[in-house]
Each structure stands twice: as C-alpha cells, then as structure tokens.
Amino acid sequence: MKEIIEKLKRDIVGFEDKAEFAEIGIVTEVGDGIAKISGLRNALSQEILSVETASGVLPAVAFNLEENSIGAIILGEAHGVSVGNRVKKSGKILSLKTGDELLGRVIDPLGEPQDGKGVIFSAKGGFLPTGQAGASGGKDYPLERKAPSVLDRESVSAPVHTGIKSIDAMIPIGRGQRELIIGDRQTGKTAIALDTILNQKQDALGSGRKQVICIYVAVGQKNSKIAKIVRMLEENEAIKYTVVVSAPASSPASLQFLAPFAGCAIGEYFMDSGRDALIVYDDLSKHADSYRQLSLLLRRPPGREAYPGDIFYLHARLLERAAKLSKTNGGGSLTALPIIETKLGDVSAYIPTNVISITDGQIYLESNLFYQGVRPAINAGLSVSRVGSAAQTKAMKKVSGKLRLELAQFRELQAFVQFASDLDENTRNQIKRGELLTEVLKQSDGEPAAVAMEVASIFAAINGFLDDIPKKDIKTFDKEFLEFISKMHQTDIIEPLSKGEWNEKTEENLRSAIQSFKNMKKIS
Amino acid sequence: MKYPAEAYARAFTESVTAHPSKKDHLIKNFLLAVKKNGDWTGIGKIFALITEKATHDSGGQMISAEFARPLSEKMIADFKKQFSPKDCVEVSIKPELVAGIRVLIDGEKELDMTLAKKINKLLF
Numbered sequence: 001m002k003e004i005i006e007k008l009k010r011d012i013v014g015f016e017d018k019a020e021f022a023e024i025g026i027v028t029e030v031g032d033g034i035a036k037i038s039g040l041r042n043a044l045s046q047e048i049l050s051v052e053t054a055s056g057v058l059p060a061v062a063f064n065l066e067e068n069s070i071g072a073i074i075l076g077e078a079h080g081v082s083v084g085n086r087v088k089k090s091g092k093i094l095s096l097k098t099g100d101e102l103l104g105r106v107i108d109p110l111g112e113p114q115d116g117k118g119v120i121f122s123a124k125g126g127f128l129p130t131g132q133a134g135a136s137g138g139k140d141y142p143l144e145r146k147a148p149s150v151l152d153r154e155s156v157s158a159p160v161h162t163g164i165k166s167i168d169a170m171i172p173i174g175r176g177q178r179e180l181i182i183g184d185r186q187t188g189k190t191a192i193a194l195d196t197i198l199n200q201k202q203d204a205l206g207s208g209r210k211q212v213i214c215i216y217v218a219v220g221q222k223n224s225k226i227a228k229i230v231r232m233l234e235e236n237e238a239i240k241y242t243v244v245v246s247a248p249a250s251s252p253a254s255l256q257f258l259a260p261f262a263g264c265a266i267g268e269y270f271m272d273s274g275r276d277a278l279i280v281y282d283d284l285s286k287h288a289d290s291y292r293q294l295s296l297l298l299r300r301p302p303g304r305e306a307y308p309g310d311i312f313y314l315h316a317r318l319l320e321r322a323a324k325l326s327k328t329n330g331g332g333s334l335t336a337l338p339i340i341e342t343k344l345g346d347v348s349a350y351i352p353t354n355v356i357s358i359t360d361g362q363i364y365l366e367s368n369l370f371y372q373g374v375r376p377a378i379n380a381g382l383s384v385s386r387v388g389s390a391a392q393t394k395a396m397k398k399v400s401g402k403l404r405l406e407l408a409q410f411r412e413l414q415a416f417v418q419f420a421s422d423l424d425e426n427t428r429n430q431i432k433r434g435e436l437l438t439e440v441l442k443q444s445d446g447e448p449a450a451v452a453m454e455v456a457s458i459f460a461a462i463n464g465f466l467d468d469i470p471k472k473d474i475k476t477f478d479k480e481f482l483e484f485i486s487k488m489h490q491t492d493i494i495e496p497l498s499k500g501e502w503n504e505k506t507e508e509n510l511r512s513a514i515q516s517f518k519n520m521k522k523i524s
Numbered sequence: 525m526k527y528p529a530e531a532y533a534r535a536f537t538e539s540v541t542a543h544p545s546k547k548d549h550l551i552k553n554f555l556l557a558v559k560k561n562g563d564w565t566g567i568g569k570i571f572a573l574i575t576e577k578a579t580h581d582s583g584g585q586m587i588s589a590e591f592a593r594p595l596s597e598k599m600i601a602d603f604k605k606q607f608s609p610k611d612c613v614e615v616s617i618k619p620e621l622v623a624g625i626r627v628l629i630d631g632e633k634e635l636d637m638t639l640a641k642k643i644n645k646l647l648f
Contacts, residue, residue: 017642024634039632054620068530086634 025070025087027051033078033252034297035060037070037087046144048090053080059110060087061094061254064298071298073254075110096262097121097138098269103213106230106244109255109262114246115230141265143258147320154326159391160212160278160335163199163448164192164376166441169400169458170407171363171383174391175212175276176324176333180355182340182347183365188376189339191445192363193280194229196337198238199448200278207451207498212335213270214242215279217263219256220286223248232446249286256290264321267334271323274330279322283339284315288351305350312354319358361385375442380407393500396451399458403437406462410434437461439474452497453482456510465514477521484517485510526561533573537581575612580630584610588628592621592638 025040035051043049043062049072051058058081064071074081096111099121106115113120122137156174173179181189197214204211216233218226226246233239243266247259260281270277281287288311295308303309315338322336338359340352345367347356356362361384370377392400413431416423423431440461443449449457457478460466469477485493492509496502536554540547558564576586587607594617595603604613618626624638 011646015642015646017645019635019637021629021633021635023632024628026628026631041632 023089025049025089027081027083027085027087028069030074030078030081030083032297033074033254034294035072035074035078035081035087037072038068040070040087040089043070043089044093046093048092048094050088050090051081052086052088053082055080063294064300073257073294073298074252075254075258076252078252093142094144094258094261095140095142096265098141098266099138101137102243102266103241104239104243106226106246107262108251109245109247109258111262139269141269143261143265144317145265145268145321147317148323148325148329152325152329153323156324156387156391158209158276158333159388159393159396160196160276161199161203161451161454162192162196163203163450163454164195164378164443165449165454165458166376166378166380167192167363168396168451168454169441170380170404171361171378171385172388172392172396172400173335173337173385174324174388175335176322177361177385177387177391178319178322178336178338178359179385179388180338180340180359180362181365182342182352182356182362183377184342184345184367187365187367187370188445189341189365190225190229190282192365192376193282193337193339194232195445195448196278197233197242197280198236198446199450200241201236201238202448202450205498206495207500210276211241213267213275213277214238215245215263215267215277216242217245217247217259217279217281219247219259219281219283220249220290221282223250236446253290253293256287257294260284260287260318264318264334268321271325271332271334272330274332276333276335278335278337281318281336281338283341284355285339285341285351288315307350311351312358315351315355316358319355360387373442374438375444380404381411393451393502395455395497395500395502395506398502399455399462402462403458406430406433407437410437433467435471436466436474439471440466440478442475449482450494450498451500452494453486455497456485456493457482459510460514463511465518480521481514481517484520485513489513525563525566527563529566529569529573532558532563532566532570533577536570536574537577541581579610579612582610584608584612586630587611587613588631589613589615590618590621590626590628591615592619592623592625592640593617 023040023042025037027035028038029036043065045062045065047062049060049062051060051074059075060072061075062070063073101120105113105117105120107120108114111120156176158175160173160175161168162173167173181192183189197216200212200214203209216229218229226248230239230244233242245259245263245266247256263279263281267277267279288307291311291314292307296302296306300308319336319338322334324333325331338355340355342349342352347353364379364382365377366379367377369379409430410433413427413434416427417431440457460481466474466477489509493506493513496506539550543550558567558570579586589603595615600615603615607613620640622639622643626638627635
C-alpha cells in the first residue's frame with residue numbers, strides 16, 4: 001500500500017500540464033450512432049476523432065465534411081455521447097494494428113480481442129490516439145488504402161485449392177483472384193468458404209505451395225453462427241492460420257461497415273510480407289445494408305434500392321485491394337472470396353450485379369440443386385472463373401477439360417432424362433455419364449479433398465472406370481478407392497499429383513491402381 | 525424545421541444590414557415568419573446564430589466561459605472586462621469541472637484549465 005501511495009505521489013509531482021489552446025469540436029446532434037459536430041474545420045476525411053463523454057473517451061470517424069459541421073460515425077456503443085460533448089482530432093486516419101500475433105484470434109473491426117485469450121500486442125495498440133505512445137509488436141495498417149497499381153501486380157499463377165472437386169476442376173481460383181460466392185440463403189455459401197479455409201492446411205503439405213493465411217470476416221452474422229464457425233476452425237486446427245474479424249448482427253452499423261476493411265488491412269499485411277492470404281467477406285449484402293443505414297442517417301441522397309450513389313465504389317475499392325504482387329514487391333497475394341446473398345435467386349438485383357461485375361468470376365449456388373441433394377449446390381453452367389484456369393495445375397487441367405465438356409453435354413440433355421428409354425444409346429450413355437459425374441462431384445461440407453484425391457477421383461469417373469458401378473454405390477466406391485491409393489500409392493501417384501505434376505507414367509500408375517482396386521473389390 | 529436555422533440567421537442579418545432604418549419592422553415580421561413556418565422550436569438556435577454572425581461581423585469573438593463554482597456579479601463583470609467590448613462573452617457554471625475555468629472561443633478553440641481535465645489526464 002505504501003508503495004502505491006509513493007508511486008501516486010511521484011506521478012503527481014512529475015505531472016505537467018501546460019495551459020494551451022486546443023482545437024476542439026462540439027457535438028450538436030447525436031443519434032443512431034451518428035454525431036454532428038461543429039468546429040474542427042481542419043479535420044480530414046476518415047480522421048479519427050475522440051469524443052469526450054462523461055464515461056470516458058469514445059472514438060469516432062469523420063465521415064461527412066460539410067460546410068459548417070462534420071458528420072461522424074461513432075465507433076462502438078453511442079449511448080454515452082450527448083450534445084455538448086467535446087471532440088478532439090487525432091491527426092490519424094483509421095488504422096488497425098496488424099501482425100502475426102493476430103493468427104488464431106477473433107477480433108472486432110477495431111482490433112480488440114473477442115475470444116477471451118487476452119491482449120494481442122504487447123503494448124497498448126490499436127487505432128486509439130492514446131495507444132500510439134510506445135506501441136510495439138505490430139504494424140499500423142490503414143483501413144482505407146489505395147489498391148496496388150498495375151505495375152505492382154502480376155498475373156495470377158498459383159492456385160488456391162478449395163478442396164471442392166467441382167470448383168477446383170471447373171471454376172479454379174488463383175492466388176490474387178476475386179471470386180464471388182453467390183446464392184440464396186441456406187444454399188451452402190459459407191460452407192464453401194469454410195471448406196476452402198480448412199483445405200489450406202492439407203494443401204500446403206508436400207505440395208511445394210506456400211501456406212495460405214486465411215481471414216474470415218463475419219458481417220452481420222448471428223453470434224451463434226460465428227461461435228460455431230470458430231469452434232469448427234479450432235476443431236480442425238485451421239484457426240492456427242486464420243484470423244476471424246467479427247462484426248455480428250448485434251454490433252453497431254459502423255462496425256459492420258468497417259469489418260471488411262479491417263479484414264482487408266490484415267490481409268494486406270500478410271500480402272506485403274510476401275505471403276499468400278485468403279479473405280472471405282461473409283457477406284457483402286449485409287455490408288451494403290450497413291453502409292446504406294449510415295448513409296441515410298448522414299442524410300446522403302439515396303439512389304437505387306435506397307443505397308447511396310457510391311455503393312459500387314465502396315465494393316470496387318475494397319475488392320480491388322485483392323492482388324497478386326509482382327516479384328519485386330515481394331510476390332505475396334491476397335485472394336478475395338466475397339459472398340452475396342440473393343433473394344429468390346434474383347441475381348439481377350442492385351448489389352449482386354455490382355459485385356458480379358467487380359469480381360473475376362462467380363460460384364453460383366442454386367436452391368433447387370441443394371434440395372435435389374446436389375451438394376455443393378453449384379450451378380456449373382452459370383458459374384465461371386475468368387482468370388483461375390491460368391493457375392490450374394497440369395494434373396487438374398488434364399482431367400478438368402473433359403469433365404467440363406461432359407457436364408455441358410449432360411446439361412443440354414438433362415431435359416430428356418425422363419424419356420431416357422425412348423432415346424438412342426449414345427444419348428442414354430451421355431446422360432448416364434452426366435449423372436455419374438454429378439454423383440462423383442457431390443461432397444459433404446467440412447470434408448475438403450486434397451488436390452491429388454480430386455484428380456484421381458475425377459480421372460476415374462471421366463475415363464469410364466465407374467460406368468459399371470451403380471449410382472448409389474459411387475460415393476462409397478470413391479471413398480474406398482481414395483483411401484486405397486493414399487495408403488498404397490503414396491509415392492507414385494499422390495506425391496506427383498499433389499505437386500500438380502502429370503506425365504504418362506503417372507497416368508499409367510493411376511490407371512493400373514484403379515484397375516487393381518476394382519479387381520480387389522470384385523474378389524471381396 | 526422547415527428551413528435550417530442557418531438560413532433564417534443569414535436572411536435576418538442580411539435584411540437588417542440592407543435596411544437598418546426598418547429594423548423594428550423587420551424583427552416583428554421575422555418572428556411572425558418563423559412562427560408561421562412552424563419553426564418556433566428552433567428560435568433559440570436561430571438567435572444564437574444571429575448573435576454569432578453579428579459578433580463576427582463587428583470584428584468580435586464568441587467567448588463561452590465555464591466555471592466550476594458560482595461567481596459573484598463583480599467577479600463576472602471583472603472577467604468580462606478582460607475581453608474586447610466587441611466580443612460576446614457568456615458565463616456558465618458547470619460543477620462537473622470540479623475547479624478552475626474552461627474558455628471556448630468561437631466554438632473551435634478551447635483553453636481548459638480545470639481540475640477535471642488534470643484528473644482525467646492523470647488517470648488515462
């Protein structure tokens with residue numbers, strides 16, 4: 001006790017406070033997380049402001065710079081803010097402390113831990129003006145940053161394997177690409193993103209590809225759903241290379257609006273350090289809704305569907321930050337998987353069309369397919385990847401070309417399935433092959449397949465090895481066959497396929513392995 | 525409000541400057557117009573803006589002084605004497621400041637010499 005009193009005395013004796021004029025603003029209006037502030041005429045756009053309330057200092061961001069006032073969004077719960085509160089400038093624009101310490105953590109868009117695992121950085125950090133002095137163990141990254149220029153980039157060349165056969169074969173994603181996942185509610189959009197995150201662990205093993213760091217940004221999701229996702233990542237040991245940015249439905253619109261930018265800043269940190277990162281924005285429909293709310297409260301003029309005029313720019317500037325950097329810039333990459341939720345399959349609504357046009361392709365999920373039991377419910381006809389094929393491995397390219405063709409032919413003939421008995425043999429065979437391939441491409445969520453397994457499985461299907469197997473037994477056959485080659489053919493098949501290599505010898509080995517497995521099955 | 529307070533303040537000051545001889549008539553009609561428009565609830569804000577504009581136009585400043593404890597009339601008068609006669613000085617009492625004085629100039633610059641600020645600085 002005596003020590004504490006002595007320390008307090010020392011602090012008081014050493015306390016210096018010069019009387020000097022400070023530039024301040026005053027809150028003139030407040031409500032719904034928005035404050036109107038008079039004064040502070042030198043404030044910058046996106047500058048952090050400190051609102052001095054009775055219960056402490058609250059951060060806010062200067063959003064609208066008007067002739068006589070500033071429209072600011074209050075970061076956090078705005079209950080303590082009242083008219084007459086003093087507001088001070090920080091001179092800093094909104095930024096987030098980033099670093100490897102974030103891996104395995106769940107944070108809010110301001111960088112505050114949400115997982116109860118304690119402080120993230122050794123010194124007091126974050127964006128608060130009070131946190132600047134002596135901060136260490138982390139680097140400040142602005143939430144809003146200019147996307148890398150054309151000269152800083154290079155073409156997509158390495159793949160991001162999702163572990164989902166239909167995507168890796170037909171809609172391949174490259175490192176640095178932006179691939180939209182779009183579909184109605186409950187069609188498995190988040191499941192695809194999560195499988196991709198889970199798959200990064202096995203994809204890095206023995207393939208020579210760099211480990212992909214994952215960032216999952218939850219915008220406007222239920223707390224229970226986020227908790228479930230975090231648990232799933234922990235159970236699969238995927239949390240070690242993942243950062244979760246959480247802005248649940250219960251959080252203020254300001255935080256939901258900032259969450260994707262916070263996630264992107266973290267992704268940029270990993271990209272700038274020469275690593276490959278993957279960011280999932282789940283979802284941008286809710287992000288657009290939060291931005292609409294803020295804009296309407298700030299009295300910005302509403303446009304189509306009441307969204308503000310710059311909603312396209314909002315998503316374009318966010319997704320443009322996904323890039324594959326050139327070797328001179330470290331060669332890192334940031335791949336973006338934005339998610340958009342459609343209503344009754346309407347992809348022509350405002351936000352879906354915007355994001356479709358911004359991204360480098362889309363994975364379109366259909367409710368009908370989902371209810372028919374085709375899971376993942378990917379509509380291969382409407383899904384496309386504009387740049388990913390350049391990043392596909394040789395092995396996958398070899399098998400996927402024929403798969404795409406066969407499925408396209410099947411789609412054309414699908415309408416005649418019910419008249420199958422009246423059709424010629426050739427058409428019947430094509431329909432049968434299409435159904436077989438659809439069956440092979442079915443996968444349960446949470447079970448991403450290694451790329452070698454995907455290639456082997458598709459190879460067996462397109463080369464007619466499964467033609468004599470009843471449709472109901474295909475899944476079991478596929479599972480047992482993959483177990484067989486992973487145990488018996490590790491060096492001659494799995495290893496080269498994991499590295500993406502394909503040559504006559506590998507093909508021959510694969511053919512003979514399938515045949516010997518089939519023979520073994522017949523005997524048993 | 526039907527029209528913003530800033531618009532009322534500007535209209536009033538400009539018309540009074542243009543026709544100083546009709547001042548009484550303008551004030552009467554201005555108040556009637558505000559009432560007719562249903563903006564009477566904002567009259568306080570309009571008045572504050574008119575005062576601010578008039579003070580600035582005459583080369584003065586808006587001074588708002590907040591004291592932690594009540595002052596005598598003499599002390600207030602002595603305090604006001606420290607400023608130019610063109611300035612508009614308003615004095616108010618805020619016990620939450622604990623001790624000392626806080627002066628705000630033109631709503632933008634502040635000199636805070638209160639004990640509350642010192643305590644906050646020590647704490648955080």
